Amino acid sequence: MKIEDTKRIVVKVGSSLLFDQDTNTLNSEWLISLAEDIKKLREKGKQIIIVSSGAIALGAKDLNLHMKELKMDMNQAVSSVGQIHLMSSYKSAFEKNEIKVSQILLTLDDTEQRRRSINARRTIDTLLNLNIVPIVNENDTIATTEIRYGDNDRLASRVAQISSADCLIMLSNINGLYSSDPKNDNEIKLIDKVTEINTEIEEMIGTSVSETGKGGMKTKIQAAKTALLSGCHLAITNGTINHPITSLFNGRPCTWFVPSKTPLAARKQWIAGTMKPVGSLIIDEGATKALKNGSSLLPAGIKSIEGKFERGDVIEIKTIDKNIIGIGLSGYSASESELIKGHKSDEIAKILSYSYREEMIHKDDLVLL
Ligand code: GLU
Numbered sequence: 001m002k003i004e005d006t007k008r009i010v011v012k013v014g015s016s017l018l019f020d021q022d023t024n025t026l027n028s029e030w031l032i033s034l035a036e037d038i039k040k041l042r043e044k045g046k047q048i049i050i051v052s053s054g055a056i057a058l059g060a061k062d063l064n065l066h067m068k069e070l071k072m073d074m075n076q077a078v079s080s081v082g083q084i085h086l087m088s089s090y091k092s093a094f095e096k097n098e099i100k101v102s103q104i105l106l107t108l109d110d111t112e113q114r115r116r117s118i119n120a121r122r123t124i125d126t127l128l129n130l131n132i133v134p135i136v137n138e139n140d141t142i143a144t145t146e147i148r149y150g151d152n153d154r155l156a157s158r159v160a161q162i163s164s165a166d167c168l169i170m171l172s173n174i175n176g177l178y179s180s181d182p183k184n185d186n187e188i189k190l191i192d193k194v195t196e197i198n199t200e201i202e203e204m205i206g207t208s209v210s211e212t213g214k215g216g217m218k219t220k221i222q223a224a225k226t227a228l229l230s231g232c233h234l235a236i237t238n239g240t241i242n243h244p245i246t247s248l249f250n251g252r253p254c255t256w257f258v259p260s261k262t263p264l265a266a267r268k269q270w271i272a273g274t275m276k277p278v279g280s281l282i283i284d285e286g287a288t289k290a291l292k293n294g295s296s297l298l299p300a301g302i303k304s305i306e307g308k309f310e311r312g313d314v315i316e317i318k319t320i321d322k323n324i325i326g327i328g329l330s331g332y333s334a335s336e337s338e339l340i341k342g343h344k345s346d347e348i349a350k351i352l353s354y355s356y357r358e359e360m361i362h363k364d365d366l367v368l369l
Helices: 028-043 055-062 072-095 108-112 114-129 152-162 199-207 217-229 244-249 266-272 285-292 334-340 345-352
Strands: 008-013 047-052 100-106 132-138 167-172 233-238 254-257 279-283 302-307 314-318 324-329 366-368
Touching: 008 028, 008 152, 028 047, 028 072, 028 244, 047 072, 047 114, 047 152, 055 072, 072 100, 072 132, 100 108, 100 114, 108 114, 108 152, 114 132, 114 152, 114 266, 132 152, 152 167, 152 217, 152 266, 167 217, 167 244, 199 217, 217 233, 217 254, 217 266, 233 244, 266 324, 266 366, 279 285, 285 324, 285 366, 302 334, 334 345
Parallel strands: 008 047, 008 167, 047 132, 100 132, 167 233, 279 314
Antiparallel strands: 233 254, 279 302, 314 324, 324 366
């Protein structure tokens, strides 16, 4: 992708770039070089949002603890110490380049609930209009296992999606996606362009080189799926050199994920980007065919139900052999769905004594994957 074709760019910074574990120090020279790159991008009229890790690493340094040995409750406490250091490092590096920054801490719920995600977007828009660079991190202090992203790769793709960014740059310590494991294969190739995440690409994940942060190639590929559905280009690149963004646009090797389909409407993008669907519906062959022809999902086609969910929650749609073929907003709760599954829509009112709608998932609330 050429720099001229971008307008709103999300830059994801991995902990390993900001913090040198061997010397236990912050890479301030690198951070200043990143700020210089961002200054240049802004001079070209680009809007920049940063998603940065590093709170736990910097907190552990301050408290003289080993980052890798921390349990969840310690992680939460340590991140609240480190987040201040993280932001003050960004503030000072960016101020040297006359850039104002702001802090945004998000929890999973802030992006997974539609209304809250719209609020987050509004704030990001306002900050960008004020010429400020928002710096986002997960609110690790209150995030527990079930309600957390846990890695900033998927958080960054969700931020890119809710803010309608057209480019997401993942700066990490790997060069990109490799065709196979470098340990077993001398012919290993860096894949320079991916337009669709099919099984061939998924198979490369298991063997790809991973980094030391919380994410790895798996979370990056999940992030890429969200980005592609939103019409957002995504680059995975090795950012360990100074001026990482300038060198990316000057052709440094990387993997570009390029959207090939017309992006979904914003509401459908949000549904498709859901990180943790709360349940699923297993459907029969007839319903699978009907969905592929653009129909809504009716209760008659449902074989079984998994998980606990309420009306309006995001759930997955699976075939009988458990392949996930879609995702959508449920018209009924899990317990209501148990009662109406396999029945015709005109029987709903008799079974439940009420009927919200005839569809289990309306086609406007449904995305086929
Ligand atoms: N939010 C975590 C932090 O700031 C990082 C998660 C990650 O490494 O992706 O330390």
